[in-house]
Amino acid sequence: xxxxxxxxxxxxxxxxxxxxVTMQTIWPNLVVxxxxxxxxxxxxxxxxxxxxxxxxxxxxxxxxxxxMTRHRLRQGNLMGPAGFLGLEDNEAMKFVQDGLEKSRxxxxxxxxxxxEEGSSRTLITEAAIRSMYRHWRQVMEL
Amino acid sequence: xxxxxxxxPVAPELARALxxxxxxxxxxxxxxxxxGRIEEWPAFFTADALYRITGRENAEAGLPVGLV
Numbered sequence: 650x651x652x653x654x655x656x657x658x659x660x661x662x663x664x665x666x667x668x669x670v671t672m673q674t675i676w677p678n679l680v681v682x683x684x685x686x687x688x689x690x691x692x693x694x695x696x697x698x699x700x701x702x703x704x705x706x707x708x709x710x711x712x713x714x715x716x717m718t719r720h721r722l723r724q725g726n727l728m729g730p731a732g733f734l735g736l737e738d739n740e741a742m743k744f745v746q747d748g749l750e751k752s753r754x755x756x757x758x759x760x761x762x763x764x765e766e767g768s769s770r771t772l773i774t775e776a777a778i779r780s781m782y783r784h785w786r787q788v789m790e791l
Numbered sequence: 792x793x794x795x796x797x798x799x800p801v802a803p804e805l806a807r808a809l810x811x812x813x814x815x816x817x818x819x820x821x822x823x824x825x826x827g828r829i830e831e832w833p834a835f836f837t838a839d840a841l842y843r844i845t846g847r848e849n850a851e852a853g854l855p856v857g858l859v
Contacts, residue, residue: 707856722855727801 660685687724705729735743
């Protein structure tokens with residue numbers, strides 16, 4: 650199975666970086682991201698414990714050529730609520746939300762990768778999540 | 792109106808003749824989408840057609856993004 654139009658996955662090297670994707674979370678509710686040539690943010694706005702709005706914002710440069718702008722817009726279909734990549738992220742968030750609701754009154758086990766926190770040498774770890782919750786407890790004075 | 796679109800008057804007889812054809816086209820288009828036969832959807836467009844998705848917020852702000 651192959652895409653009829655492969656342009657959505659074209660990658661124009663526009664930055665001096667070995668990476669084609671980078672996602673930076675700014676605590677507590679903002680992700681600043683680059684995925685190939687799409688530049689964007691995901692901003693979570695909570696409406697209480699059971700509901701939030703996710704605001705997607707996509708960017709281009711003022712000096713982009715019309716072709717680059719079209720490319721960014723076309724590739725932007727990777728993102729968004731039903732984006733080729735974004736769709737899966739949204740489903741994952743739904744699973745997390747469901748899990749949180751089930752364990753709200755108690756505690757949850759977050760021990761993937763042991764008990765290390767912060768930076769890790771592997772993706773197969775919840776080290777960053779443990780750090781986030783530690784900081785969250787400090788901020789919430791728990 | 793989208794740039795490049797030019798509105799022009801149509802003779803009443805021609806409008807009457809085309810109306811049925813256009814309505815049948817719309818009915819077929821909607822039937823295909825309602826049935827979920829998404830593979831047949833592109834056939835309703837010309838090869839050089841541009842299908843541009845936007846949202847009200849961005850359309851009013853003059854911004855081009857249309858995330859689905």
